Amino acid sequence: MQNYFKTAKNRVLVLFFALLTLNVSAQEIDLLIKGGHVIDAKNKINTKMDVAVKDGKIFRVAADIPASSAKKTVNANGLYVTPGLIDIHGHVFHGTEPDNYLSNSQDALPPDGFTFRAGVTTVADAGGAGWKNIDLFRKNVVDKSKTRVLAFMNIVGGGMRGVDTYEQDKADMDPKLTAASAKKNKDFVIGIKIAHYIGHDWDPTDFAVAAGKIAGIPVMVDFGKALPPLPLEDLLLKHLRPGDILTHAYRYDQEFDKSGKMIEHKQAIVDVNTKKLKPYVWDARKRGIIFDVGHGGGSFSWGQAIPAMEQGFHPDVLSSDLHTGSMNAGFKDMANLASKFLVLGMPLADVIAASTWNPAKVIQRPELGHLSVGSEADIAVFRLREGDFGYIDASGMSIRGKQKLEAELTIRNGRVVWDLNALSSPSVK
Amino acid sequence: MGFERLEFSISQINMNGNCFIQTGRTLVIGICLFISTQYVAAQEIDLLLKGGHVIDPKNKISAKMDIAIHKGIIQKIASNISEKGAKKVVDVSGMLVSPGLIDIHTHVFTGPNAGFGHGSSSVKPDDFTFRAGITTVVDAGTSGYKTFPLFKEQIIDRSRTRVLAYLNVFAPGMVGTAAEQEDMQALKIEEADQTIKKYSDNIVGVKIGHYSGKDWKPFDAAAALAHANGRPLFVECHITEFSLEDQLNHMKSGDIITHAYENVSERMPVVDENGMVRPFVLDARKKGILFDVGHGGVGFWFNQAVPSVQQGLEPDTFGTDMHHNSVNAGMKDMLNLMSKYLNMGMQTEDVIRRATWGAANVIKRPDLGNLSEGSVADIAVIQVLQGNFGFLDAAGFKLKGDKKFQAELTIRAGKIVWDLNGMAGVPWSKDLK
Numbered sequence: 001m002q003n004y005f006k007t008a009k010n011r012v013l014v015l016f017f018a019l020l021t022l023n024v025s026a027q028e029i030d031l032l033i034k035g036g037h038v039i040d041a042k043n044k045i046n047t048k049m050d051v052a053v054k055d056g057k058i059f060r061v062a063a064d065i066p067a068s069s070a071k072k073t074v075n076a077n078g079l080y081v082t083p084g085l086i087d088i089h090g091h092v093f094h095g096t097e098p099d100n101y102l103s104n105s106q107d108a109l110p111p112d113g114f115t116f117r118a119g120v121t122t123v124a125d126a127g128g129a130g131w132k133n134i135d136l137f138r139k140n141v142v143d144k145s146k147t148r149v150l151a152f153m154n155i156v157g158g159g160m161r162g163v164d165t166y167e168q169d170k171a172d173m174d175p176k177l178t179a180a181s182a183k184k185n186k187d188f189v190i191g192i193k194i195a196h197y198i199g200h201d202w203d204p205t206d207f208a209v210a211a212g213k214i215a216g217i218p219v220m221v222d223f224g225k226a227l228p229p230l231p232l233e234d235l236l237l238k239h240l241r242p243g244d245i246l247t248h249a250y251r252y253d254q255e256f257d258k259s260g261k262m263i264e265h266k267q268a269i270v271d272v273n274t275k276k277l278k279p280y281v282w283d284a285r286k287r288g289i290i291f292d293v294g295h296g297g298g299s300f301s302w303g304q305a306i307p308a309m310e311q312g313f314h315p316d317v318l319s320s321d322l323h324t325g326s327m328n329a330g331f332k333d334m335a336n337l338a339s340k341f342l343v344l345g346m347p348l349a350d351v352i353a354a355s356t357w358n359p360a361k362v363i364q365r366p367e368l369g370h371l372s373v374g375s376e377a378d379i380a381v382f383r384l385r386e387g388d389f390g391y392i393d394a395s396g397m398s399i400r401g402k403q404k405l406e407a408e409l410t411i412r413n414g415r416v417v418w419d420l421n422a423l424s425s426p427s428v429k
Numbered sequence: 430m431g432f433e434r435l436e437f438s439i440s441q442i443n444m445n446g447n448c449f450i451q452t453g454r455t456l457v458i459g460i461c462l463f464i465s466t467q468y469v470a471a472q473e474i475d476l477l478l479k480g481g482h483v484i485d486p487k488n489k490i491s492a493k494m495d496i497a498i499h500k501g502i503i504q505k506i507a508s509n510i511s512e513k514g515a516k517k518v519v520d521v522s523g524m525l526v527s528p529g530l531i532d533i534h535t536h537v538f539t540g541p542n543a544g545f546g547h548g549s550s551s552v553k554p555d556d557f558t559f560r561a562g563i564t565t566v567v568d569a570g571t572s573g574y575k576t577f578p579l580f581k582e583q584i585i586d587r588s589r590t591r592v593l594a595y596l597n598v599f600a601p602g603m604v605g606t607a608a609e610q611e612d613m614q615a616l617k618i619e620e621a622d623q624t625i626k627k628y629s630d631n632i633v634g635v636k637i638g639h640y641s642g643k644d645w646k647p648f649d650a651a652a653a654l655a656h657a658n659g660r661p662l663f664v665e666c667h668i669t670e671f672s673l674e675d676q677l678n679h680m681k682s683g684d685i686i687t688h689a690y691e692n693v694s695e696r697m698p699v700v701d702e703n704g705m706v707r708p709f710v711l712d713a714r715k716k717g718i719l720f721d722v723g724h725g726g727v728g729f730w731f732n733q734a735v736p737s738v739q740q741g742l743e744p745d746t747f748g749t750d751m752h753h754n755s756v757n758a759g760m761k762d763m764l765n766l767m768s769k770y771l772n773m774g775m776q777t778e779d780v781i782r783r784a785t786w787g788a789a790n791v792i793k794r795p796d797l798g799n800l801s802e803g804s805v806a807d808i809a810v811i812q813v814l815q816g817n818f819g820f821l822d823a824a825g826f827k828l829k830g831d832k833k834f835q836a837e838l839t840i841r842a843g844k845i846v847w848d849l850n851g852m853a854g855v856p857w858s859k860d861l862k
Contacts, residue, residue, distance in 0.1 A: 096540050096547075096583055106587060110539075110549065113556055113756050140541060144549055275859075302857040328559050328847050390851035398854025418757055421819035422827035428731045429826075 029070035030054050030414060031424070036076030036381060040083060041353035042360075042370035051081055053377040056414030061371055074424050076381055079408055082352045083369050084121025084378030085334050086359040089220070089247055089294045089319035090114075092149060093128030093137050093159070102128045103159035104136060107324050111147040114322055116418035118333035119380030119407035122368055123147055126220060126247070126294070126321070127154035127193025131174070131181035134189070142188050146412060148378070150363065152191040152220050153182050155208040163196045170199075173207045179214035186215075190363040191245070195222035200230060205239050212244070218362065220245040220292070225253065225265040232267035233280040242288025245362065249291040249315060250308065251394075252301035268304055275307045285313075290362050295331040296321030298394045305393075309344040317359045318351070330392040335382070335405045340391045343401030348384070351405075381409035381423070475499050475843060476853075477515035480522030481810060486782035487528075487789075487799035496526060498806040501843030506800055519853045521810050524837055527781045528798050529564025529807030531788035532763050534663075534687050534723045534748025537592060538571035538580045538602070545571050546604030547579065550753050554590040557751055559847035561762035562809030562836035565797055566590055569665055569687070569723075569750070570597035570636025574617065574624040576604050577632075585631055589841055591807070593792065595636040595663040596621055598651035603639065611640050611647070618650050625658050633792040634685070638665025645671070648679055660793065661685050661719070666696065666728070673697040674709050682717025685791060687748055689720040690733035691823070699742060700733045706740045714742060719791055724760040725750030727823040729769075734822075738773050746788045747780075759821035764811070764834040769820045772830030777813070810838035810852075 031053040038049040038061065050065040051058065067073040092111040095104030102108045111123050129137035134153055142149045154160055157172045166172065182189045192215070194208035205221065212219040223235060223246065236246065252272070253265035264272075269281045269291075285291065293300065293315050318337055320326065331337060338351050346354075360369030367375060385404045392398045410418035419425070476498040483494040483506065495510040496503060512518050537554045540547030554566050572580040577596060585592040597603065600615035609615070625632045635655035637648050648664075648671070655662040662684040664676060671679075673696055680686065692698045699710045714720065722729060722744045737743065747770070749755065749763045760766060767780050789798030796804060814833045821827055839847035848854065 094539075106553070106583070109556060110552070110753065112753060113552060116757050117761075140549075306857075306859075324553075324555065327556060330851075332560075332849075390849075390854065392848065392851035392854040393857070396854050397857035398851030399857050419821065420761075421817075422759075422821035423819065425819070425821055425825050425827040427827050427829060428735075428822075 027069060027071045028054060029059055029065070030072065031411070032065055032067060032070035032073045033076045033081055033379065033381065034065070034067060034073050036079045036081035038081045038371065039349050039352045040371040041349070041357035043372060045371070046349050049081070051371060051379065053379070053411065053414050056377055058371050058373050058375050058377050060373060072424060074381070074409065080348070080382045080384060082119070082380050082382065083356040083371055084380050084410065084412065085119045085355040086122040086369050087115070087120050087320045087322070087334055088124045088317055088359045088363055089126040089292060089321050090123040091128055091321070091323040092123055092125045092141055092145070095140060099162070101160055101162050102323060103161045104133060104140070109322060109324065109327065111141070111145050111149060114327060114333060115147040116410040116412070117407055118335040119382060119410050120334050121148060121378035121380070121410065121412045122150065124150040124152055124190060124363060126152050127160050127195055130154040130157040130159040131178050132157040133159050134181055134185055138185065138188065146417060150188050150190045152193040153178060153189050155192055155194045155204060155211060160195065167196045168198060170203055173204055175207045175210035175214065178211040182211065182215040182217060189217070190365060191218045191220055193220045193222070195224070197224040198226050200226045200228065202230070202239055205235065209239060209241060209244070212241070217364065218243050218245055218290070220247050222247050222294070223266045227257070227263065227265070229263065229265060229267055232269070236284035236289050237280060237287065240289055243290065243362070245290040245292050245317070247292040247294035247319065248296070248299035248321070249293060250301055250304040251299040252304050269313070270304045270307045272303060277308055277311050277313050281313070290316045292317040292319050293337065294319050294321040295326060295337050296323070296394070297325030297329050297331070300330065300394050302393045302397050302399060305344060309346065314346055314350060315341070315354055317362055318355045319359070330394055335407050336391070339389070339401065339404045342403050342405065343391060343399065377411055377414040379411040380407055382406065383408050473499060474504065474515040475517065476840070476845070477510060477512060477518045478521050478526055478808070478810065479510070479512070479518055480520055481524045481526035483526045483800065484778055484781045485528060485800040486778065486786040488801060490800070491778050494526070496800065496808065498840070498843045501806055503800055503802050503804050503806050505802060517853065519838065521838070521852070523812070525777070525781070525811040525813065527562070527809045527811060528785040528800050529809050529839065529841065530562045530763055530784045531565045531792070531798050532558070532563050532749050532751065533567045533685070533746045533788050533792055534569045534721055534750045535566040536571050536750070536752040537566060537568050537584055539584065542604065544603065545752065546576060546602045552751055552753055552756060554584070554588045554592055557756055557762060558590040559839040559841065560836055561764045562811055562839050563763055564591060564807035564809070564839065564841045566592055567633060567792060568592060568594040569663060570595045570638060571603045573597035573600045573602035573615070574621040575600040576602045577624055577628065581628065581631065589846060593631055593633045593794070595634040596625055596632050597636050598647055598654065607639070611642060613642070613644070613647070616647055616650060618654055621654055622658070625654070625660070632660070633794060634660045634663045636663040636665055637668070639667045641667070641669045643670045645679065652679060652681065652684065655684070656681065661791065663687065665723070666691070669695045673699070677709065677713040677718055680713070680718050683719065685719045685721050685746070687721040687723030687750070688725065688728035689722060689744060690730055690737060691728040692730040692733050693727060698733055700736045704736050706737055706742045710742060719745040721746045721748040722766060723748045723750040724755060724766050725752065726754045726758050726760070729759065729822050730824050731822045731826055731828055732824070734769070735773060738770070738775065743775065745783060746791050747784050759823060764836055765820065768818070768830065768833045769828060771832050771834065772820065772828060806840055806843040808840040809836060811835065812837050
């Protein structure tokens with residue numbers, strides 16, 4: 001500043017502005033993630049790349065972006081850089097309504113505490129709300145979370161309020177009202193959910209599909225516990241449309257009926273006696289049915305997943321079924337779930353695709369799940385740990401594995417929202 | 430005890446075999462009793478943790494020991510317990526086995542409001558405790574006497590974590606507007622006193638915090654209320670008009686000041702401009718004032734914590750101040766906070782002590798934070814990871830470290846509530862469905 005007075009005014013001003021301009025162009029990038037291995041399924045990138053973020057958007061993805069052009073640089077050498085994960089089956093309609101299962105209740109969870117630490121930036125609630133309480137869901141969850149929250153709307157007007165009672169009430173399943181509400185809330189409603197129906201008839205499934213048709217969105221089915229069971233084959237080949245989703249794909253449910261015969265509530269995709277995938281499941285995949293994990297507390301069995309994976313039947317989408325019953329059990333978080341499939345032999349690039357670009361397509365949100373220039377900067381940085389790890393399924397069976405994915409850094413809309421080891425911070429002096 | 434078990438076993442055998450009818454009664458009863466004794470002996474331990482390095486500061490144990498758990502309590506702790514009588518054995522060799530951690534500063538009164546009290550800034554305890562080895566939390570005055578019953582009904586009674594509380598001296602706790610939260614009319618000491626007595630199992634102290642008035646009445650009333658009930662005063666932040674020195678002078682031995690290592694404008698930091706812990710702060714420690722970390726979002730600064738550890742102002746407790754922001758920021762969880770101190774040079778046993786038996790004493794709950802035989806089986810099995818780690822403070826600075834605690838297995842009242850790597854799982858094999 002003293003120079004300003006010592007010399008000619010104009011010259012100094014020019015110099016000053018020149019410096020200022022240089023300074024701006026030199027640091028036009030807000031955040032540079034440097035040296036990581038980028039996996040971006042949409043853009044077919046699976047190699048070492050730098051990712052630059054500016055104004056909350058992906059600014060550039062290229063082989064060597066100079067650190068001098070960035071205000072902040074994160075060294076991601078040895079780490080994997082992916083789009084923020086998309087979890088299409090969470091239960092995040094948290095609230096305090098007593099005895100209300102997963103609708104405005106304590107069994108559902110506030111998303112932010114479970115998403116970012118696992119690299120997730122988008123979560124879809126799987127049917128907590130129906131058309132009667134979707135507005136409350138928006139107000140209490142969508143608007144108040146840093147995580148991007150989307151929703152499958154329950155075909156039951158009152159939402160997922162109780163398996164044995166409300167969710168069996170066909171009188172509260174109105175395809176037209178549900179579709180109308182879905183359309184009205186299309187900024188965050190991305191599908192219709194039908195779950196837990198135990199009657200021996202197809203009406204609720206067909207209602208959900210009808211609503212999905214009107215609103216132009218997919219249906220997710222948590223196939224109920226009808227006794228005698230409804231044929232899974234009919235669901236997949238006759239009732240659902242291509243693009244509709246079977247969740248809890250690797251669930252194994254069994255119970256002895258009164259005569260002592262073993263009954264599979266929800267017919268499994270793998271025949272437990274022959275360990276072979278049932279032929280119609282392959283047909284369903286060809287038809288375009290989406291197979292989603294939906295791990296949850298009770299919906300993932302090694303006895304299903306391992307033979308299916310060995311026979312090459314990989315999930316289309318990895319998802320959590322996050323709620324109080326799964327958060328501390330075998331599921332834990334999306335990074336843990338992704339690790340399970342790595343350990344079962346699914347290539348890392350496929351695991352990431354099944355958690356990013358695949359789900360984005362399934363929920364018809366092509367603007368999500370990739371790192372294209374100009375898209376919103378939702379990014380996850382993972383470390384692939386090597387060691388001796390263990391993974392449990394829903395029944396407490398464990399397998400060992402040598403790999404584990406850990407979320408180091410999560411960026412939502414250009415901002416660091418999780419930084420496990422303070423990668424984006426300077427060291428103390 | 431033995432008699433009950435015997436009866437149970439006989440009825441089991443009678444259900445399974447018709448020996449009474451087939452042969453002479455006396456002989457059969459004799460055989461049944463013999464078998465049942467064997468049966469009982471074979472089922473005595475529900476869960477046996479084998480081969481871990483046990484740190485139990487109360488009992489001055491830091492050694493390789495086995496722990497047997499039965500009916501939710503610690504049945505036996507010894508150097509080599511036979512696997513014979515155990516229903517389940519978990520090999521925890523190479524791990525630390527500690528009493529379940531006690532987090533004395535949390536905000537867990539969740540609900541639909543904005544903010545902390547019955548609000549979305551609080552977090553539900555079970556979501557963040559077990560994964561960090563915590564089995565007991567203390568809520569830091571998020572409820573007052575008017576809101577405590579709701580807090581108890583919705584959170585304390587519905588959580589698997591043991592939830593204790595400091596009662597806010599102001600009636601609404603942290604529910605409502607700032608003005609409502611420190612309304613002098615809401616200073617109902619008698620009602621608060623009745624609440625403490627009514628819920629004496631849950632309420633372990635009285636909190637003053639978030640008070641911007643100049644009148645010492647609430648502060649002193651909170652202290653008097655706490656002391657009259659044999660409990661500590663818990664002094665939180667945002668008490669803008671009183672100097673740190675005056676606050677410490679109004680406290681007594683056994684009272685707790687939290688956010689001890691914060692460096693914000695509204696309260697004088699404990700370390701001065703020259704990097705020295707202020708003498709009056711060290712005097713307060715000598716007097717018996719307790720210093721809690723209360724990390725939270727802005728409550729922990731390396732430029733306070735590091736000199737404090739070096740100059741004898743280590744924290745007495747590792748309160749996390751867990752809330753919706755801190756769980757994703759520099760704090761993350763209690764083990765991450767404890768790992769910071771491990772990497773600042775504090776010994777492992779010392780860190781564990783302050784997180785367990787030390788914390789139990791601070792809240793005057795000597796039934797907790799130890800592994801004495803007969804006590805409730807709240808246990809944390811912790812792995813000390815070796816590697817390159819980074820730890821963040823509120824100023825955005827990183828401390829590099831080579832050690833980090835990780836919760837492998839958490840047991841609450843004898844039940845496994847967290848099992849990171851499936852240590853207690855049944856190994857899967859292809860023959861299983």
